[in-house]
Amino acid sequence: MEASSSTSSSLRRRAPFRCYCGEKPVLVVSWTPDNPGRRFYGCPNYWVGRKCKFFQWHDDEICERGKVLIPEQRQWIIRLEAKVARCYKREKFYTMALAFLLVICGICFFKCMGS
Template sequence: MEASSSTNSSLKRRAPLRCYYAEKPMLVVLWIADKPGRRFYCCPNYWVGRKCKFFQWCDDEIYECDKVLIPEQRQQIIRLEAKVARCYKREKFYTMALAFLLVICGICLFNCMRS
């Protein structure tokens, strides 16, 4: 009997249907030092308005080594997303420059054919 109860605690918890105010709970991810990446459900009014105190963890507590690895990986993701954004910006600039050059070449060609 003990084995089945420990197995059930490690299973992913289901999202609650409603909070104390009958609102649909939202999923929040913590990024604080001792719980990086830890998720929980709370009422949309948890911090504002009626201040509903509904709270439920979504996953089990993380291991100590993950408290270091998760923030490092998150920072790497942020750096890579910024790099991708810069590449898209550069690509857009080059596309516009190429279009401008094609227009100029077309005008020059048209003027050459008229003369």
């Protein structure tokens, strides 16, 4: 009995060959409150206006605790990525300022040496 449940589970997780439109379904991540981070297969035409109703879950259902933790962790990651981007921007500014100062110092040095 356990073997049949694992077989049906693996069959359910495999991407279907074609959706109702005849297209190959794409793997998408849900960010709804009931299914945060849960992956599913959907028709690629759904997002371009052709409303194919094909839908199939790739992942198992998420526990209640996961429904709280996953969005919290996602927000944490978004905040950290924003901090990293600000650091890179600041680093770029400081690098340019340092290069400018080195050029000015070089000019002053050569002017002093030429005098």
